[in-house]
Amino acid sequence: MSKPLTIAMPKGRIYEEAAELMKRAGYELEADMDESRKLILEFPEQNIRVMMAKPMDVVTYVEYGAADIGIAGKDVLLEQDRDVYEVLDLKISPCYVAVAGLPDQPLSRIAPKIATKYPKVASDYFREQGEQIEIIPLNGSIELAPLIGLADRIVDIVSTGRTLKENGLVEYEKITDITSRLIVNPVSYRLKSTEIEEMVSKLSEVMEGER
Numbered sequence: 426m427s428k429p430l431t432i433a434m435p436k437g438r439i440y441e442e443a444a445e446l447m448k449r450a451g452y453e454l455e456a457d458m459d460e461s462r463k464l465i466l467e468f469p470e471q472n473i474r475v476m477m478a479k480p481m482d483v484v485t486y487v488e489y490g491a492a493d494i495g496i497a498g499k500d501v502l503l504e505q506d507r508d509v510y511e512v513l514d515l516k517i518s519p520c521y522v523a524v525a526g527l528p529d530q531p532l533s534r535i536a537p538k539i540a541t542k543y544p545k546v547a548s549d550y551f552r553e554q555g556e557q558i559e560i561i562p563l564n565g566s567i568e569l570a571p572l573i574g575l576a577d578r579i580v581d582i583v584s585t586g587r588t589l590k591e592n593g594l595v596e597y598e599k600i601t602d603i604t605s606r607l608i609v610n611p612v613s614y615r616l617k618s619t620e621i622e623e624m625v626s627k628l629s630e631v632m633e634g635e636r
């Protein structure tokens with residue numbers, strides 16, 4: 426049998442939707458996330474190996490060929506700009522990236538401070554707007570930054586809008602819509618084209634059927 430197709434799956438909030446979509450496409454790759462701490466799961470009957478990765482790291486595994494394919498949020502792809510093929514919009518885990526802050530606070534001062542875990546996305550956006558900014562890099566709880574005066578604005582993911590609302594923040598501009606994407610290592614795309622194209626076509630069929 427040929428070498429297994431290795432898939433880097435994102436742990437966390439994307440995982441269940443991604444595994445469910447894979448299942449509908451005929452790939453039973455589910456891990457019991459409540460029970461298991463295993464990071465590599467073998468599915469020999471399907472000739473597939475699954476790596477459980479942090480969502481931000483999926484692109485790294487795929488770029489270096491540690492995984493042939495992976496599932497990553499478009500936010501991560503925009504931020505990291507890596508050498509991988511983005512082959513399919515899976516339309517799962519929808520959310521968007523937005524600029525938010527305290528209400529009624531015009532961006533008046535020179536080089537306002539922008540707190541974010543997406544420094545590239547934020548810099549690209551404000552450069553396009555012709556605004557000079559200072560990035561304050563954070564890893565989470567970004568909404569804290571304007572509340573305590575650390576930043577004038579945040580650039581962060583919004584889904585239900587609940588986090589902004591409960592912290593008295595408002596959205597100023599939407600930057601871009603986000604969904605999860607299927608990504609492929611360029612070399613694997615050539616060497617394992619049959620398996621990869623089959624997976625892309627099965628996933629596309631499932632998604633077509635749901636429209």
Ligand SMILES: Nc1ncnc2c1ncn2[C@@H]1O[C@H](COP(=O)(O)OP(=O)(O)OP(=O)(O)O)[C@@H](O)[C@H]1O
Pocket residue numbers: 436437438439479480481497498499500501518519520565582583584585603604605
């Ligand atoms: N409300 C949301 N907040 C953050 N990410 C979301 C949201 N809804 C969908 N996503 C998608 O989920 C991905 C992040 O998943 P998750 O929150 O599990 O990872 P993480 O941010 O690395 O987790 P952690 O909070 O453990 O560091 C994002 O890349 C994005 O594409």
Ligand SMILES: O=P(O)(O)OC[C@H]1O[C@H](OP(=O)(O)OP(=O)(O)O)[C@H](O)[C@@H]1O
Pocket residue numbers: 564565566567568581582583584585586587588589
């Ligand atoms: O619009 P909502 O539905 O409220 O979702 C948006 C929030 O969810 C994410 O945070 P996460 O839960 O990943 O925690 P974090 O702050 O530690 O990144 C994101 O960074 C926002 O804070």
